[in-house]
Amino acid sequence: MRLWPRSLLARLLVIVFIGLLLANALSLTLVMYERMRSARAVMLGNLENDVATSVAILDRLPASERQAWLPRLDRGNYRYILSNGEPGAAPQDKRSQDAIRTLKATLEGQYPLRFTAVAGPISHIQAHLTLRDGSPLTIDLIPRMPPVASWLPIVLLLQLLLVALCSWIAVRQVVQPLSRFTRAVDTLDPAANTPMAERGPVEVHRAAHAFNAMQSRIQTHLRERTQILASISHDLQTPITRMKLRVEMAEQPALRDKLLNDLDAMSRLVREGIAYARSSEPLEETSLKLELNAWINSIVCDYQDIGKNVQFQASGTRLPLTTRPQALRRVMTNLLDNALKYGDTAAVEVHQPDEKHVAIRIIDSGPGIPEAELEAVLQPFYRVETSRNRDTGGTGLGLAIAAQLTAQLNGTLQLANRPAGGLEVTITLPRG
Template identity: 30%
Template sequence: MATDTTTQDSPDQNVNNDLTTKSPSFLKRFLPRSLLGRSLLIIITPLLLVQAISVWVFYDRHYETVTKRLAQGLAGDISMAILLLEKTETPYEQAHIFRLMQKTTDLSLTLHHDITLPPTAWTPDWSVLERRLDQAISEQMMKNFDFIHQYEIDTVSLADQVKIQIQLDSGVLLILVPSKRLFTSTTYLVILWMVGSSVITFGVAVIFMRNQVRPIQRLARAAESFGKGRDVKGFKPEGATEVRQASGAFIRMRSRIKRQVEQRTAMLAGVSHDLRTPLTRMKLQLAMAGQDEDIKNLQTDVIEMEQMINGYLAFARGEGREETVSCEITGLLRDLVDQLGQNNNPIDLHIEEDIVIQLRKESFKRAVSNLVTNAQRYAQHVMVCARKRKSASGYLLEITVDDDGPGIPPESRLDVLKPFFRLEQSRNQATGGVGLGLSIANDVISNHGGDLSLEDAPGGGLRARIILPF
């Protein structure tokens, strides 16, 4: 019985562990992980930066300069009106000046003799533009009216007008200024144009980048399907030149792998099949030769050779061209357990839920059968469990085969998955077969894009764990 609980992962599993368990840095946690998201981020970040700088420069330079000039003109008109009012002597002259200012400067003036401005001017909660406007008017008022010490500017009370009140010796001068004299529509037009162009640019970038990323996604799905042993139909190179090169390389690689597997399978099946003919003649000749001790030893050797050839053929069939089908795991495992438990020790089966997955049904059934048969050969109790697990990339099918046998030493667990490797070196077929059972199972699971690992069972013995992605 093995006592070391350390397991050895395959290189692919180590790579997946590195990709999924490595914690990202603080900044990378907030950045997109997809190629589309990162490509859009590369496009949008400089665009937003340029837009922000442009808005700041425009607001700080253009708007402030224009507002200053408009406020300067308004202050000049108000200064002229005050100087004219100081020279008037009759109400009729004041009214004439008010009409003249209304006609020439579009300013509405009213003089109130019975009120005074309060000591503290009203300071509403202005927006940024209104604060800038009030500041510009105040600066020009202070420059032009050295003799005025108290005034009030209200830019928010009236919808289309700015209200200015100035304390004079004769009373309070109320001035209503149209907003169009102080506000320029260029500000809003420029900002609207910049925001609109950004939105249009972003939309065009999303459309083009999605078209560029889609061929990469198809290539990834084709590679994943091929790694799981599924046939990739209708895949062709498309997209940018680099993506087409990668797709063409994938198609050529897939063709070479298929050709190599087919050639190796055909050679192994052909050799094994050709050996059966002389082997059958040898069995017939030995059966007619008698029953002495030497003949019995030769018959035993022939039987062992036949078992080896059957193992070679089973290994070759494991790499056949069986099509993938939708398979219900619960029914498959129950049929397998019922079949293998008839003439051997009973098998405990535990299934958490119904699982449907795309498989080469016969090949997968042969792989699980080899694991269960191997456990029955060395143990008294065998338990098979199946469940669905959730991972970062999707769902996984996990099947474990536990036994209470002597187990396999940790240093030999990778070797027993290799073809023709046996822990028992005597080559006696009764004590370990030809060394192809676990290698066939490992080969079938790998062709499905999964992983087969050998571990210590929780109750002692050996655990064979199958992990298959959905």
């Protein structure tokens, strides 16, 4: 089973190709068998008629004229010799026996015949007889079938290639819709709303329609979830504001400060909840063309102006980028705030992995994230266990919002721990 291919395309191709090859091989075998039978019948029939005529002509010619007629009477697989020929044993192979029976049926009634086998790798016999004037005559015969036409192997090779091509086309027609469906599932992004093309055979059309209906239902559920989150977060702002006003009038300073801290944390959670709900909706911002190095440098300068240790290492070339700047700014500020929250410094680097993409790296000096939780921290409200405190724990929505907005910009966001310590966040975006 190790030789059995793993992909469905290869398996179906092997099965269909072998089936067609066996069917063609059987047809070819039957055709060749019938051809050999027909060729054998034709060969023996020609031998019977032609030898009888040739011997009769030689028998009636004067002895002095017989030698001149021999080239006219010779054929491709037999010829006439005006001598006793070569001595030898009686032939034993089957092909020689068929020729011997034909010659006996043709000549033995008029001329006594004696047959000998000529040594060699192929069937080769001689029939010895005596003409009426006593002259010896030998029929030198190689009993073989007519040769196969030189173009036949080429036709067989073309037939094999045609079978392989038809097998590939047939299997591709079956597997291609499945591959397209698999790619659509792999790239499923409810926020992007990219329906699958409903074309092809009836079965494929139905599957694509069912997939689009499923994607629409997922989008509906996600919109309902985000609407609920946004509504709850929005409605909580009013009672939190009233609670702050009442707490500020409390007479116990220590209790008042603790309650205000709790209310501030609740306010941050509400604001982040609203921001997360909005980030899951399709962006309405218009795409603009900007120079990425200068744009990032302006953000870094804003952080430096308020005393934050943020450094920027620009690439040596201009990097024009067409994107939604406000959404990208929100991604950058979320990631920089997260880097400064867990580390003392943050560094931004820009490089170009290929001609169609640009990558932004944000590096911090914090403790990093356990490898098992690198994917989980991108989920909403997830926080690393060691950071669940009021100072650094946050709401667990910063990275989720950044990842969601990056996806809306047709980019990817990846987290990785650095060998020297700290976390490295890479944003890869299409250039336009």
